[in-house]
Amino acid sequence: MKSTPSRPIDIIGLVLLGILLLGIAAWGVLALAYLGPLPPALRTIFAAVFTLAALVTLVALFLPRWRWPAVASYLVLFALLVACWFQIRPSNDRQWRPEVAALPYATIDGNLVTVHNIRNFDYRTETDFTPAYYDATFDITKLDSVDMFAIYWMGPQIAHGIISFGFADGQHVAVSIEARSSLGEGYSTIKGFFRQYELHYVVADERDVIRLRTNYRHDPVEEVYLFHLVATPADTRRAFMNYINKINSLKEHPEFYNTLTDNCITGIWRNAKGTAGQPSFSWKLLLSGHAPEYLYEQGTLDTRMPYAQLRERGHINARALAADQAQEFSQRIRATVPALAATP
Numbered sequence: 001m002k003s004t005p006s007r008p009i010d011i012i013g014l015v016l017l018g019i020l021l022l023g024i025a026a027w028g029v030l031a032l033a034y035l036g037p038l039p040p041a042l043r044t045i046f047a048a049v050f051t052l053a054a055l056v057t058l059v060a061l062f063l064p065r066w067r068w069p070a071v072a073s074y075l076v077l078f079a080l081l082v083a084c085w086f087q088i089r090p091s092n093d094r095q096w097r098p099e100v101a102a103l104p105y106a107t108i109d110g111n112l113v114t115v116h117n118i119r120n121f122d123y124r125t126e127t128d129f130t131p132a133y134y135d136a137t138f139d140i141t142k143l144d145s146v147d148m149f150a151i152y153w154m155g156p157q158i159a160h161g162i163i164s165f166g167f168a169d170g171q172h173v174a175v176s177i178e179a180r181s182s183l184g185e186g187y188s189t190i191k192g193f194f195r196q197y198e199l200h201y202v203v204a205d206e207r208d209v210i211r212l213r214t215n216y217r218h219d220p221v222e223e224v225y226l227f228h229l230v231a232t233p234a235d236t237r238r239a240f241m242n243y244i245n246k247i248n249s250l251k252e253h254p255e256f257y258n259t260l261t262d263n264c265i266t267g268i269w270r271n272a273k274g275t276a277g278q279p280s281f282s283w284k285l286l287l288s289g290h291a292p293e294y295l296y297e298q299g300t301l302d303t304r305m306p307y308a309q310l311r312e313r314g315h316i317n318a319r320a321l322a323a324d325q326a327q328e329f330s331q332r333i334r335a336t337v338p339a340l341a342a343t344p
Contacts, residue, residue, distance in 0.1 A: 014061055021061075021074065025054035028081055034194040036088065053077055088195045090254035095183040098131055104203035105251045106244045113138050113244055118173065119204040126216045134205075142168040146229045146236050148268070149174075150292045151213050153222040159289040161264045163271070164206060164330075165240050172330040174209050175243050176202040177267035179257040192259030199257040199267075201247045207329045214320035226314045226337050227292055227301050235275035242271040265291050302338055313337060 032047040053074055060070030092103065104117040114137040122130040145166035150159045164174040179187055180200035191197070202209060213222040231239070257263065265288040272278035277300050284294035296307045305313075316333040323332040 017071070018058060018061055021054060021057055021071075024074075024078055025051065028054070028078060030190065031081065031085055031194055034191055034196055035084070036196070050077070050081070085195070090195075090198045090256050092198070092251070092254045097181055097183055097185070098129075100178065100180045100200050100202065101131075102133055103251050104201060104247050106248055108244070111139055111141050113140060113240075115173065115203055115244070115247075117203070119202060120208045121212075123208075123212060123216050126212065126218075136171065136173065138165075138167060138171065138173065140237050140240060143236050143240055144168050144233065146231055146239060148227050148229055148292070148295070149210060150225045150227065150289075151222050152225075152289060153217075153220045155289070157287055157289040159265075159291065161268050161288065161291060162209060163239075163243070163268055164210075165236070166330075170331070172206050174204050174206050175247075176204065176209050177264040178202055189259050192257060192263075195256045197257040199250060199255045199262060201243070201250060203247065206333070207325065210316075210333070211320055211324070211329065214317045215324060224316050224320065225292065225311055226316050226333065227295070227310070228337060228339070229277070229295070230300055230302065231275065231277050235277055238275050239272055242273060246271060260286065264288070304338070310338070 028050050029047045032050055033043055035043055035046070038046070057070045057074040060066040099119075099121075102117040102119070104115060104119075106116065107114045114135060116135045117133045118136055120132050120134055122132060143165060147164045147166065149162040149164065151162070152159050160176070162174055162176045164172050166172045178200050179192055179197035181187060181197055187197075210224065214224050255262070260266075265285050268291075269278065269281065269285055279295065279298040279300060282294055284290035292301065292311065293307055295301050296303065296310070301307075302310055314337050316337075319333045319335055320329070323329045326332060
């Protein structure tokens with residue numbers, strides 16, 4: 001007996017194909033809307049044409065005669081878009097916002113690492129500042145701590161992460177992984193998915209990159225929490241050198257920032273590569289506000305007290321406001337954060 005296709009299966013297949021086409025349409029329209037270096041008017045026209053092509057293809061799914069020719073044509077159009085997409089190249093040669101204008105880099109001489117262009121702006125307000133940079137030499141044999149700052153400004157689900165390395169002589173150097181935007185260009189989470197920003201490692205004095213968030217950003221207010229990370233000296237040095245190597249690489253070979261896959265928290269996770277303390281990847285790293293709690297669950301934070309208590313003791317806003325421009329800023333913001341026992 002000749003079998004006939006099951007109609008429910010056909011319907012399910014068409015529904016799944018329709019969902020796939022809708023996903024392609026959504027990505028394609030947004031990609032075209034932000035496709036540089038085309039002028040805005042032309043991007044709008046291309047996005048409108050792609051939307052129309054998607055609608056025609058969806059209608060054709062209900063017309064057996066036209067279904068597969070329409071789908072094939074649409075996929076060819078999508079392939080052309082993807083080819084154009086991969087022609088977009090990151091660059092270090094643009095007119096950058098002053099906050100991200102200078103690229104840090106490092107020179108290495110045995111155990112001595114000299115970091116150039118450490119940012120230390122003199123802020124009067126969040127947007128009114130005098131740019132300033134300095135160079136500093138760090139002896140990695142004296143590297144004795146690594147901390148993470150988690151900054152919340154839009155609820156508990158999303159946080160910005162900053163790593164800071166501490167040395168036995170009292171020096172601290174912080175690294176904030178950010179989107180490098182051009183002069184006059186603001187940050188957009190959506191644009192961050194579409195090759196609109198270069199990846200930038202801000203290497204900064206804590207009096208800059210932390211105090212900016214605690215003392216000068218008020219709309220919205222940013223709540224900053226400090227956590228000591230549990231790491232052996234060897235792992236701390238390995239992580240520090242991972243950052244140094246990445247910073248030097250970005251100076252020579254720029255990369256794109258991505259809101260989801262290459263951002264402040266996933267970058268921290270990547271730079272822990274090769275260390276015993278690198279946790280397995282988790283959705284809590286993508287939903288970045290949960291990253292500190294996840295590190296606590298993995299034993300990468302101090303577990304001698306409940307997480308809620310550890311988090312509260314690490315809330316540094318009041319201490320940072322009081323310390324302000326003090327030379328001992330880094331020591332004062334750590335005043336009530338429980339110290340960790342030395343890790344062999």
